[in-house]
Amino acid sequence: MSCVRVATWNVNSVKQRVARLLPWLDQRQPDVVCLQETKLTDSAFTELLGGELAGRGYAMALHGEVQWNGVAILSRVGLDDVVTGVVGAPGFPLPEARAVAATCGGIRVHSLYVPNGRTPGSDHYAYKLDWLAALRDVLAAGPEVAIACGDLNIAPTDADVFDPDAYIGQTHVTPPERAALAELTALGMRDVVRDRWPDRRVFTYWDYRAGMFHKDLGMRIDLVLASGPVAERVRAAWVDRQARKGTGPSDHAPVIVDLDEAPDGDIGPVVPPPSAPAAKRGSTKLPQSS
DNA sequence: ATGTCATCCTCCGGATGA
Numbered sequence: 001m002s003c004v005r006v007a008t009w010n011v012n013s014v015k016q017r018v019a020r021l022l023p024w025l026d027q028r029q030p031d032v033v034c035l036q037e038t039k040l041t042d043s044a045f046t047e048l049l050g051g052e053l054a055g056r057g058y059a060m061a062l063h064g065e066v067q068w069n070g071v072a073i074l075s076r077v078g079l080d081d082v083v084t085g086v087v088g089a090p091g092f093p094l095p096e097a098r099a100v101a102a103t104c105g106g107i108r109v110h111s112l113y114v115p116n117g118r119t120p121g122s123d124h125y126a127y128k129l130d131w132l133a134a135l136r137d138v139l140a141a142g143p144e145v146a147i148a149c150g151d152l153n154i155a156p157t158d159a160d161v162f163d164p165d166a167y168i169g170q171t172h173v174t175p176p177e178r179a180a181l182a183e184l185t186a187l188g189m190r191d192v193v194r195d196r197w198p199d200r201r202v203f204t205y206w207d208y209r210a211g212m213f214h215k216d217l218g219m220r221i222d223l224v225l226a227s228g229p230v231a232e233r234v235r236a237a238w239v240d241r242q243a244r245k246g247t248g249p250s251d252h253a254p255v256i257v258d259l260d261e262a263p264d265g266d267i268g269p270v271v272p273p274p275s276a277p278a279a280k281r282g283s284t285k286l287p288q289s290s
Numbered sequence: 291a292t293g294t295c296a297t298c299c300t301c302c303g304g305a306t307g308a
Binding site: 012013016037039066067068116118153207208209210211212251 | 291293294295296297298307308
C-alpha cells in the first residue's frame with residue numbers, strides 16, 4: 001500500500017545543513033519536502049544540491065535570495081504549476097522569499113516562512129500580520145486539496161511553548177498572531193500534528209542557547225495545515241527530534257506527515273515504474289537511530 | 291550568561307537576524 005510522505009523543515013541555511021539534509025532524505029524517504037530558511041539564491045541552491053537531489057529523484061521548486069529567508073519544495077511525486085511568493089503580500093520593504101507553492105501528487109503544497117515579527121508593535125510585527133492576511137486570501141482562493149507547511153512563527157496555544165510566562169511580551173504567542181493563524185484554520189485547514197497528539201508535549205524549535213534542546217524547552221511553530229480532504233488521509237504526523245540531535249543541527253526539527261493514497265486514486269503514481277526504481281522506504285545508508 | 295549559530299563585509303571581528 002503506497003502512501004505519500006510530506007515533510008517540512010526549517011534548515012537554517014541549506015549550505016550549512018547539507019551534511020544533515022542528505023542523510024535525512026535517505027533515512028526518512030520523504031516524497032515531498034518543504035524547506036525554509038535556505039538562505040541561498042536559486043542558482044546557488046541548484047549548484048549546491050541539484051545533482052544530489054536529482055539523483056534521489058527529486059524535482060525542485062526554488063524561491064531564494066542572497067542572504068536571508070528562502071524556501072523550496074522538493075518532490076518525487078510530481079511538481080507542477082509552481083508559484084513563488086504570496087499574491088498581495090507586503091514586503092519589508094521589498095518582497096522577501098517566504099513562500100513557494102506547487103502541485104505535487106494532486107495536492108497543492110505551500111512551503112511557508114512567515115515573518116518573525118521581532119517585537120510586538122514593531123513595523124516587522126505589522127508586516128507579519130499583513131503577510132498572514134495575504135496568505136489567508138491565497139489559501140482561500142486556492143484548490144480544495146491543499147497543505148500549507150512551514151515555519152509559521154506562531155505557537156498556536158500556550159500548550160505549544162515550554163512556559164507561557166517566558167513568552168509574555170514576546171512574539172509568536174500574542175492574540176493577534178494567534179487570530180491570524182485561526183483565520184487559516186477557519187478555512188478548514190487542520191493542524192494535523194496537534195490533531196494526532198492532543199495532549200502531547202511536542203515542540204519543533206529549540207533555541208541553540210543554554211541547552212534548550214537538551215532540556216526540551218522549545219516551541220511548536222513549524223506546522224502542517226491540511227485541508228479537509230488531505231487531513232482525512234493522515235496516517236501519521238510527528239516531529240523528527242532525531243534530526244535536532246548530534247553535530248551541526250538546525251535549530252528546528254522536521255515535521256513528517258504520512259498520507260494514505262487518495263480514495264479516488266487521483267494522486268497519480270507514487271510508485272515509480274520499474275524503469276526508474278527508487279529506494280524503498282526504510283532502506284537507508286544510515287543506522288536507524290532509536 | 292548578552293548563553294548559539296547563521297549571515298554579511300569598510301573582510302577574520304563586528305553588526306545584524308533569529
